[in-house]
Amino acid sequence: MPQQFWKPGTDKPRILEDEEGGVVFFAPSLSSASSSSSRFGYASIGSQRQRLPVYKYRTAILYLVETHATTIIVGETGSGKTTQIPQYLKEAGWADGGRVIACTQPRRLAVQSVASRVAEEMDVKLGEEVGYTIRFEDVTNPAATMIKFLTDGVLLREIMDDPLLTKYSVIMVDEAHERSISTDILLGLLKKIQRRRPELRLIISSATIEAKSMSDFFQTSKKHRGPEDHEFVPRKVPAVLSVEGRGFNVQIHYVVEPVSDYVQATVSTVLSIHDQEPAGDILVFLTGQDDIDAAIQLLAEEAHASRKISSGLIVLPLYSSLPRAEQDLVFSPTPRGKRKVVISTNIAETSLTLEGVVYVVDSGFSKQQFYNPISDIENLVVAPISKASARQRAGRAGRVRPGKCYRLYTEEYFVNEMSSVGIPEMQRSKLVSCVIQLKALGIDNILGFDWPASPPPEAMIRALEVLYSLGVLDDDAKLTSPVGFQAAEIPLDPMISKMILSSNQLGCSEEIITIAAILSIQSIWVSGKGVQKELDEAKLRFAAAEGDHVTFLNVYKGFLQSGKSSQWCHKNYMNYQAMKKVIEIREQLRRTALRLGIVLRSCEGDILAVRKAVTAGFFANASRLEAFSHNGMYKTVRGSQEVYIHPSSVLFRVNPKWVIYHSLVSTDRQYMRNAMTIDPSWLTEAAPHFFQNLRRPDPIAH
Numbered sequence: 107m108p109q110q111f112w113k114p115g116t117d118k119p120r121i122l123e124d125e126e127g128g129v130v131f132f133a134p135s136l137s138s139a140s141s142s143s144s145r146f147g148y149a150s151i152g153s154q155r156q157r158l159p160v161y162k163y164r165t166a167i168l169y170l171v172e173t174h175a176t177t178i179i180v181g182e183t184g185s186g187k188t189t190q191i192p193q194y195l196k197e198a199g200w201a202d203g204g205r206v207i208a209c210t211q212p213r214r215l216a217v218q219s220v221a222s223r224v225a226e227e228m229d230v231k232l233g234e235e236v237g238y239t240i241r242f243e244d245v246t247n248p249a250a251t252m253i254k255f256l257t258d259g260v261l262l263r264e265i266m267d268d269p270l271l272t273k274y275s276v277i278m279v280d281e282a283h284e285r286s287i288s289t290d291i292l293l294g295l296l297k298k299i300q301r302r303r304p305e306l307r308l309i310i311s312s313a314t315i316e317a318k319s320m321s322d323f324f325q326t327s328k329k330h331r332g333p334e335d336h337e338f339v340p341r342k343v344p345a346v347l348s349v350e351g352r353g354f355n356v357q358i359h360y361v362v363e364p365v366s367d368y369v370q371a372t373v374s375t376v377l378s379i380h381d382q383e384p385a386g387d388i389l390v391f392l393t394g395q396d397d398i399d400a401a402i403q404l405l406a407e408e409a410h411a412s413r414k415i416s417s418g419l420i421v422l423p424l425y426s427s428l429p430r431a432e433q434d435l436v437f438s439p440t441p442r443g444k445r446k447v448v449i450s451t452n453i454a455e456t457s458l459t460l461e462g463v464v465y466v467v468d469s470g471f472s473k474q475q476f477y478n479p480i481s482d483i484e485n486l487v488v489a490p491i492s493k494a495s496a497r498q499r500a501g502r503a504g505r506v507r508p509g510k511c512y513r514l515y516t517e518e519y520f521v522n523e524m525s526s527v528g529i530p531e532m533q534r535s536k537l538v539s540c541v542i543q544l545k546a547l548g549i550d551n552i553l554g555f556d557w558p559a560s561p562p563p564e565a566m567i568r569a570l571e572v573l574y575s576l577g578v579l580d581d582d583a584k585l586t587s588p589v590g591f592q593a594a595e596i597p598l599d600p601m602i603s604k605m606i607l608s609s610n611q612l613g614c615s616e617e618i619i620t621i622a623a624i625l626s627i628q629s630i631w632v633s634g635k636g637v638q639k640e641l642d643e644a645k646l647r648f649a650a651a652e653g654d655h656v657t658f659l660n661v662y663k664g665f666l667q668s669g670k671s672s673q674w675c676h677k678n679y680m681n682y683q684a685m686k687k688v689i690e691i692r693e694q695l696r697r698t699a700l701r702l703g704i705v706l707r708s709c710e711g712d713i714l715a716v717r718k719a720v721t722a723g724f725f726a727n728a729s730r731l732e733a734f735s736h737n738g739m740y741k742t743v744r745g746s747q748e749v750y751i752h753p754s755s756v757l758f759r760v761n762p763k764w765v766i767y768h769s770l771v772s773t774d775r776q777y778m779r780n781a782m783t784i785d786p787s788w789l790t791e792a793a794p795h796f797f798q799n800l801r802r803p804d805p806i807a808h
């Protein structure tokens with residue numbers, strides 16, 4: 107049982123070293139917030155705010171922001187950075203005269219939840235003085251909003267319309283340690299904007315950021331060849347502030363021996379917490395929808411087997427492709443006598459406060475994208491997290507009362523083997539979306555851009571090549587008109603954007619928007635564990651000879667005809683939540699399409715048009731069955747990589763000669779997910795430049 111299993115350890119708060127080179131450092135002169143019982147329950151919001159560690163630094167923060175162009179703030183999770191600093195700035199007048207204070211987050215869920223909390227603390231209606239903007243959703247009032255929370259991706263899009271972000275007086279880039287592609291582009295651009303707008307203030311904040319390297323980035327200036335960068339401009343030295351003290355103590359427990367199956371270990375840990383620990387909700391970190399579904403199923407089975415210990419558990423999944431209403435359930439109060447178990451991906455890792463959470467279970471893994479620019483293959487793999495992530499995960503406990511974090515890895519592993527920070531997304535991702543965004547922002551010399559961490563040049567070149575072939579960039583690597591500008595407006599992978607734009611000419615935009623919505627969901631089928639045979643039979647009922655994309659259209663039609671019924675989904679082994687999310691995304695995409703002047707039209711069963719539109723976006727993912735292959739081996743047309751049709755595809759074992767796929771997954775082999783048959787002549791039609799000069803002289807021959 108876990109009490110023999112777990113060994114308590116300490117995860118000491120990071121003490122910031124005194125920095126050299128003129129960096130301002132505040133010694134921890136003030137004691138941390140107490141965890142006395144008076145903080146339980148009934149304190150008013152006003153007094154709760156004053157007891158947060160960051161409150162004691164209020165004057166220091168305001169002084170530094172006043173006197174420095176950039177302030178880097180490092181403070182423990184839960185110390186009050188996200189919710190308090192924007193309010194201090196507002197109170198000090200930074201939102202006077204119609205100016206706005208912005209606070210960015212890497213994730214949508216965090217944006218919504220911190221905005222609601224700050225509106226509640228300020229006792230104002232969300233969407234008025236305090237608002238938020240995420241992709242496809244703007245809850246602000248331009249005449250009233252003073253504090254605006256938004257994803258870093260949305261702020262980047264705002265730069266397209268207002269290159270100097272003139273309405274903002276202070277921009278706080280929160281959770282900067284995450285180093286998403288958007289955060290990195292944003293940091294590079296903000297540094298440029300500061301040169302033109304000396305009055306703009308930046309705050310870079312995180313519990314786990316490497317303050318030294320961030321400070322170096324903001325104080326050195328890189329010479330560019332761009333016209334505005336012809337002279338060397340020294341940066342104002344950034345201030346670094348360490349907020350000492352944490353909310354409540356979080357006791358860390360490690361396993362004594364490494365675990366072999368983290369899903370199983372998660373379930374046992376949850377059940378033993380429920381059996382032995384006092385009241386309090388549990389937040390579990392797993393890697394993705396598949397793991398989460400498996401854990402929920404296992405919990406249900408074990409709960410059934412041991413009725414006594416599992417009664418009173420309310421189990422809720424949390425991942426990005428879950429419909430909004432389902433996501434919101436995790437914030438609802440836990441009924442008396444019950445215990446909520448939220449099983450989440452890393453979308454709950456930063457900035458979130460789930461009020462009832464006392465226990466965190468950390469599997470030690472997350473799904474991460476890895477891209478090899480040489481083979482042009484991108485894989486989403488389950489990989490170990492960094493210490494920074496582990497600390498963020500533990501920090502989801504101890505926010506409103508003391509907590510415990512159970513790490514499913516050994517202390518020795520944490521101390522000696524876990525990397526301190528993750529690899530920036532920029533250095534392990536395909537850069538197609540990033541390049542189109544920079545181009546839309548008018549950054550022409552992408553290789554010379556001032557990045558916090560430079561991306562691999564090969565990945566940049568690959569991205570430029572794909573965008574050129576998609577017709578998004580011209581011979582001078584500038585956005586084409588209208589395709590390039592329109593594609594940049596659609597906040598999706600440019601391959602999907604191109605597919606949508608092509609559907610306009612081909613008269614099948616309604617169908618293509620459905621396909622685009624389904625492709626953005628991890629899977630519309632229920633997880634196959636234990637029901638593989640039934641699942642395969644269900645798929646056959648919808649299967650189209652042309653492949654998965656056309657099968658999706660059959661599924662969607664069936665779902666609509668059933669009146670969007672959950673029983674229908676259940677009967678057909680379809681994930682009802684995923685289908686509801688498809689409807690949600692589809693509506694958002696239809697609105698975007700209308701804005702771009704795309705005519706919403708159905709091709710009324712002209713599947714050829716649909717397949718051609720898909721090919722127009724995804725020609726770069728074409729592959730051909732190897733002649734004489736008995737095991738279904740394909741070679742990609744570009745790169746000659748060995749790939750196979752994924753077992754979940756309706757084309758598995760059918761092995762048509764030519765296919766295009768949506769993405770690759772790597773397990774024992776490289777598998778093509780979501781494959782569709784094509785006529786190879788469509789490839790040269792869609793992208794003549796892309797398919798010329800291939801090493802194989804006859805790539806397009808039948």
Ligand SMILES: Nc1ncnc2c1ncn2[C@@H]1O[C@H](COP(=O)(O)OP(=O)(O)OP(=O)(O)O)[C@@H](O)[C@H]1O
Nearest residue numbers: 183184185186187188189190223313353457459505
């Ligand atoms: N929705 C909420 N309900 C109750 N208390 C909350 C809520 N949101 C925040 N708090 C309280 O405010 C504290 C500070 O939260 P805040 O998000 O500002 O901290 P932070 O320093 O930004 O942490 P992190 O780095 O984890 O995002 C929390 O520890 C908690 O005590």
